[in-house]
Amino acid sequence: MKAWLPALLRLALVVLLVAFLTNPGWFEPLLKPLTENNAPVIYNQGSLLTLTVLHLRTVLLATVAATIVAVALAILVTRPAGAEFLPLSRSLVNIGQTFPPVAVLALAVPAVGFGEKPTLIALFLYGLLPIFENTLTGLTTLPANVVEAARGAGMTGWQRLLKVELPLSAPIILGGIRLSVVIGLATATIGSTVAAKTLGEVIIAGLLSNNLAFILQGGLIVAALAVLIYDGLSAIERYTARRMGSEAE
Amino acid sequence: MIEIEGITKRYDTTTVVDDVSMVIEPRTIAVIVGTSGSGKTTLLRMINRLVEPTAGIIKLDGADNRSVxxxxxxxxxxxxxxxxxxxxxxxxxxxxxxxxxLLGWDKDRINARVDELMTLYQLDPQAYGPRYPHELSGGQQQRVGVARALAAEPNVLLMDEPFGALDPIIRTKAQEDLLAIQKRFGTTIILVTHDMEEAVHMGDKIAVMDAGKLVQYARPAEPAISSRPWSAPAKGRSGCCRSDGCVTRWRTAPPRAKPSAATPASATHWPSYCGRAGRRYR
Amino acid sequence: MNIRFDKLGVVIAAIAAYAAFVAPFATFRANRIVPGQARSILEALPTATGALLLVIIVVAALIALFKTPLVLRLVASVVALVALALLVGVAGTFLTPAGNTFARISPAFGFWILIFAFTLLLADVLTRLELSPWARVGVLVLAAAAVGLLLVSGSWNDLSILKEYFNRADSFWAEGSKHVTLALGSLFAAVVIGLPLGILCHRVEKLRAGVLNVLNIIQTIPSIALFGLLIAPLGWVAIHVPGAAALGIRGIGTAPAFVALFLYSLLPVVANTVVGLAGVPRAANDAARGMGMTDRQRLFGVEFPLAFPVILTGIRIVLVQNIGLATIAALIGGGGFGVFVFQGVGQTAMDLVLLGAVPTVALAFAAAIILDAVIEMTTTKRRAETA
Structure with a gap:
C-alpha cells in the first residue's frame, strides 16, 4: 500500500462525515432503497449534527472524568504509601472488566434516573478500567536506570512523577484513553435505551420502525467517528513514543 | 573530603555492607572494586542517600549527609x-x-553551562542539543550521562559502572575524558567497578569490597593492593604499567608514599596482564 | 502489643460503618413500581437478629481495620457475607405483611455496599493468598454452591427479585439458555473460522493487514447498529435461500444476534492467533524444520502448542465480551437475559432489571475466573517444562 493512501482515505472519510452531518439531504437517494412504504429516509426527530455533538460531549465528559480518576488511582497505588493496594487494585480491575456495559447502564438508572446521567456513569465506570490498567502498566514498567537517574539527580517524589514517570508513561496511558473512548462511543449508543440524547436514538428509532436507513446512518456515523478518533489518538501516541525512541504497537 | 564512619546496611537478616570506614581525600579518584554482591554499589548509594544506612555516619566536608x-x-x-x-x-x-x-538557576546560566559541557565533551551544542537520546550513539549517550552528572558543578561525583555498557575502544576514550575533566574541575570522584584494570587505571586509591566488608583500601602501587590475587580481569586491554617496575601513572599528584624499602616497587607482583610494557604510558 | 491499622481496612471499616448505621438496609414498596421506603437494619429485622447482624458487621469491620492474620480476615469476610446473605432473606420475610402478594422488599443501597465492603476484604485476602488456579476455581464452585443452596432453600423467596423470577420462571430459563447458546455458540463459530484465518494471516503476510483492518472496523460499529443492520440481509436469505428458513434463519431474532456476536468475536481470536504464532521463537521453528517436520507437523507439533496460551487469552476476551453483548440481542428479538433488562427499564421495574443483570454479571465473572485459571495452568505448565 502506498503511504499516502491511508491518509487520503481518512480525509475522504472526514469530508463524507461532515457533508452527511451538515447536508444529510444530499444522501437521500443513496439510502432510499433501504426504506419501505415511503418511510422517511433521513432521521427526522432531531438534527443529526446536534445528536452527534451531544454524543461526543457525553463521551468526552465521561472520558475526561475517567482519565483523571484512573490516573490518580494508578498513581496512588504505585506510591509507597499505596503499595499495599496494588495487588487488590489489579484484581478489582480484572473483576470490573467482566461487568457488561448494559448491566452497568441499567443498574445506574435506579440511582440517578433516566437520561444522560446513567449513560455518563456507565461510560465513566467502563472507561476507568482500560485507563487504570494502562497507567499501571506504564508506571510499573519504567526503565529502572532512568528512575534511578531521576532520584540520583535529586528530584523529589513529585518531581519524579511529573517530570519523568508520567511523561514516560504517556504513550501507554494514551493507549488506554483511546480504548476507553472507542468503547465509550459504542456504549453511548446503548445509552439511548435509557433516554440519553445520543446517536443511539437514531438506531433505536430505526429498530422500532423497522427502518434500515435510520439504523445504517446512525451506525455508520458512530463507526466513522470511532475510526477517526482511534486513528487520531494512535497518531498522537506514535508521536510521543517515537520521540522517546520506542515504537508504539 | 568524604568520611565514611562505620557504615552498615542490613536488609532483614542479610548484611549487605558491614561496618565500612574510609576517608576519601578531596580532588582524588577513589575506586571501589568487588564482585557483584560485594556491597560496592550499596556503599556508593549510601553516600547520596539513595539507600539509607542501618548504622554509621557519612560526612561530606565535615557535615553529616543527613543534615539536609x-x-x-x-x-x-x-x-x-x-x-x-x-x-x-x-x-x-x-x-x-x-x-x-531543579536548583533554579537562571536560564542564561543554564544555557551557558550546557554549552560548556557539551563542547567539553566534543558534542556540538547546536547539532546535538535538540536531539533526543535515542538519536545518539552509545558513546555519545554515555558522555551526555556524565555531562548531566557534572552540570551543577558538584564537588563530588558518584559513578556506578559508568563505562560498563561501552565497547572497549569507546571505553578507553571515556576513561581518558573523565580523567581530563576530573583534572580540570578538581572533582572528587568515587567510582564503582568490577573491572580491576579500570580500577588501577583510574584510581588514586582503590577500595576492595568483599561480602560487604572493606578488605583493602590503598594506593594502587601499595603492596596490599598489588599483591592481591585479583580475580582475573575480563580482557587484557590497556596496559597499565611501565616495564621498569609496574608503577601506575599518577595523574593528579605524584604518589605520596613511595614503595617502601621492604617491598621495592620492582618486587611488587602485578598481574600478568600488566606485562605489556609501556603500551600506553610511555 | 503493637497495634497498627490496615490501610484498606480503614476504607472497609468506614464503608461498613456508613452502610450499617446510615444507609438503608432494605426497601419496602407497596407494589413493584411505586417508590420505596427505606428501612434500616434494626427496622428490617427482628430486634435480636438485627442486633446480631450489627455485632457481626462491627466485629468483622474491626478485624479488617487492624493488621490481623490473613486467616482471621478470611473468616471475618466470609462470616459477614454469609450473615448478610441469610439475613437479607429474613428481612424479606419480616417486612412482608402477611398474605400481601403485591408488596416488594428489596435489598437497599446499604446492603449492597456492605456486600461490596466485605467482598473487597475477601478479594484482598484471596489476592494476598495467591491461590493456585485450581483453588480459585474451587472457591468459585463453593461460592456458586452456597448461592445455589440459598436459592433452593427458599430463604430469599420473599425478596423482590425472586418474586419477579417466580412470575416468569419458565421464560427465565428459556432466555437464560438462549443467552448461553448465543454467547458460546458464536464463540465456537468464531474459533472454528478464526483459528484457520489467523493461521492463514500468519503465513500470508499480504492478507494480514487487510483482514485485521476489516475486523478492527467491524469492532467500531456500535453493537445495536450491527444487530440492526444484519436484519435485512438475513431476512433476504430467509426468503430467497431454500431451506434457510427451516434452519431458523430469520430477519429478526436469534440469527442476526448470532452473526453480530460472531463478527465481534473474530477480531480477538484472529489477532491473538497471529500474535501467538508470531511469538513462537525462531529457534524452535528452525529446529523443527531441521528435524524434517513438514509444515503441517510443525504447525500442530510446535507452533500451535507454543501459541496456545495467547490464543486462549483471545478466547477469554471473546467469551466475557459475548456474555455481556448478548444482552443487546433482546433489542432485536434475539432473546437472552437482556429481555428482562430492557423490559425492566421500560417498566421502570428495577427488580426486573436485576433479574436480567445479575445472572449476566455472574456468568461473565465465572467465565473470566475459569478461563484465567486455565490460561495460568497452561502457561505455568510450560514454564515448569522449560525450567
Missing amino acids: PGYELRRSIGYAIQGHGLFPHRTVAQNIATVPV
Missing part, C-alpha cells in the same frame, strides 16, 4: 550510572540541564 533532605543532598552530588539512564523524553540539552533546573 535527601533530594537536596543529591542535587549537590553528581551521579552517573551504567547505561546512562538518560530521560528518553527530553532532549540532550534538557537532560544535561536537569539538576541546574
Whole structure:
C-alpha cells in the first residue's frame, strides 16, 4: 500500500462525515432503497449534527472524568504509601472488566434516573478500567536506570512523577484513553435505551420502525467517528513514543 | 573530603555492607572494586542517600549527609550510572540541564553551562542539543550521562559502572575524558567497578569490597593492593604499567608514599596482564 | 502489643460503618413500581437478629481495620457475607405483611455496599493468598454452591427479585439458555473460522493487514447498529435461500444476534492467533524444520502448542465480551437475559432489571475466573517444562 493512501482515505472519510452531518439531504437517494412504504429516509426527530455533538460531549465528559480518576488511582497505588493496594487494585480491575456495559447502564438508572446521567456513569465506570490498567502498566514498567537517574539527580517524589514517570508513561496511558473512548462511543449508543440524547436514538428509532436507513446512518456515523478518533489518538501516541525512541504497537 | 564512619546496611537478616570506614581525600579518584554482591554499589548509594544506612555516619566536608533532605543532598552530588539512564523524553540539552533546573538557576546560566559541557565533551551544542537520546550513539549517550552528572558543578561525583555498557575502544576514550575533566574541575570522584584494570587505571586509591566488608583500601602501587590475587580481569586491554617496575601513572599528584624499602616497587607482583610494557604510558 | 491499622481496612471499616448505621438496609414498596421506603437494619429485622447482624458487621469491620492474620480476615469476610446473605432473606420475610402478594422488599443501597465492603476484604485476602488456579476455581464452585443452596432453600423467596423470577420462571430459563447458546455458540463459530484465518494471516503476510483492518472496523460499529443492520440481509436469505428458513434463519431474532456476536468475536481470536504464532521463537521453528517436520507437523507439533496460551487469552476476551453483548440481542428479538433488562427499564421495574443483570454479571465473572485459571495452568505448565 502506498503511504499516502491511508491518509487520503481518512480525509475522504472526514469530508463524507461532515457533508452527511451538515447536508444529510444530499444522501437521500443513496439510502432510499433501504426504506419501505415511503418511510422517511433521513432521521427526522432531531438534527443529526446536534445528536452527534451531544454524543461526543457525553463521551468526552465521561472520558475526561475517567482519565483523571484512573490516573490518580494508578498513581496512588504505585506510591509507597499505596503499595499495599496494588495487588487488590489489579484484581478489582480484572473483576470490573467482566461487568457488561448494559448491566452497568441499567443498574445506574435506579440511582440517578433516566437520561444522560446513567449513560455518563456507565461510560465513566467502563472507561476507568482500560485507563487504570494502562497507567499501571506504564508506571510499573519504567526503565529502572532512568528512575534511578531521576532520584540520583535529586528530584523529589513529585518531581519524579511529573517530570519523568508520567511523561514516560504517556504513550501507554494514551493507549488506554483511546480504548476507553472507542468503547465509550459504542456504549453511548446503548445509552439511548435509557433516554440519553445520543446517536443511539437514531438506531433505536430505526429498530422500532423497522427502518434500515435510520439504523445504517446512525451506525455508520458512530463507526466513522470511532475510526477517526482511534486513528487520531494512535497518531498522537506514535508521536510521543517515537520521540522517546520506542515504537508504539 | 568524604568520611565514611562505620557504615552498615542490613536488609532483614542479610548484611549487605558491614561496618565500612574510609576517608576519601578531596580532588582524588577513589575506586571501589568487588564482585557483584560485594556491597560496592550499596556503599556508593549510601553516600547520596539513595539507600539509607542501618548504622554509621557519612560526612561530606565535615557535615553529616543527613543534615539536609535527601533530594537536596543529591542535587549537590553528581551521579552517573551504567547505561546512562538518560530521560528518553527530553532532549540532550534538557537532560544535561536537569539538576541546574531543579536548583533554579537562571536560564542564561543554564544555557551557558550546557554549552560548556557539551563542547567539553566534543558534542556540538547546536547539532546535538535538540536531539533526543535515542538519536545518539552509545558513546555519545554515555558522555551526555556524565555531562548531566557534572552540570551543577558538584564537588563530588558518584559513578556506578559508568563505562560498563561501552565497547572497549569507546571505553578507553571515556576513561581518558573523565580523567581530563576530573583534572580540570578538581572533582572528587568515587567510582564503582568490577573491572580491576579500570580500577588501577583510574584510581588514586582503590577500595576492595568483599561480602560487604572493606578488605583493602590503598594506593594502587601499595603492596596490599598489588599483591592481591585479583580475580582475573575480563580482557587484557590497556596496559597499565611501565616495564621498569609496574608503577601506575599518577595523574593528579605524584604518589605520596613511595614503595617502601621492604617491598621495592620492582618486587611488587602485578598481574600478568600488566606485562605489556609501556603500551600506553610511555 | 503493637497495634497498627490496615490501610484498606480503614476504607472497609468506614464503608461498613456508613452502610450499617446510615444507609438503608432494605426497601419496602407497596407494589413493584411505586417508590420505596427505606428501612434500616434494626427496622428490617427482628430486634435480636438485627442486633446480631450489627455485632457481626462491627466485629468483622474491626478485624479488617487492624493488621490481623490473613486467616482471621478470611473468616471475618466470609462470616459477614454469609450473615448478610441469610439475613437479607429474613428481612424479606419480616417486612412482608402477611398474605400481601403485591408488596416488594428489596435489598437497599446499604446492603449492597456492605456486600461490596466485605467482598473487597475477601478479594484482598484471596489476592494476598495467591491461590493456585485450581483453588480459585474451587472457591468459585463453593461460592456458586452456597448461592445455589440459598436459592433452593427458599430463604430469599420473599425478596423482590425472586418474586419477579417466580412470575416468569419458565421464560427465565428459556432466555437464560438462549443467552448461553448465543454467547458460546458464536464463540465456537468464531474459533472454528478464526483459528484457520489467523493461521492463514500468519503465513500470508499480504492478507494480514487487510483482514485485521476489516475486523478492527467491524469492532467500531456500535453493537445495536450491527444487530440492526444484519436484519435485512438475513431476512433476504430467509426468503430467497431454500431451506434457510427451516434452519431458523430469520430477519429478526436469534440469527442476526448470532452473526453480530460472531463478527465481534473474530477480531480477538484472529489477532491473538497471529500474535501467538508470531511469538513462537525462531529457534524452535528452525529446529523443527531441521528435524524434517513438514509444515503441517510443525504447525500442530510446535507452533500451535507454543501459541496456545495467547490464543486462549483471545478466547477469554471473546467469551466475557459475548456474555455481556448478548444482552443487546433482546433489542432485536434475539432473546437472552437482556429481555428482562430492557423490559425492566421500560417498566421502570428495577427488580426486573436485576433479574436480567445479575445472572449476566455472574456468568461473565465465572467465565473470566475459569478461563484465567486455565490460561495460568497452561502457561505455568510450560514454564515448569522449560525450567
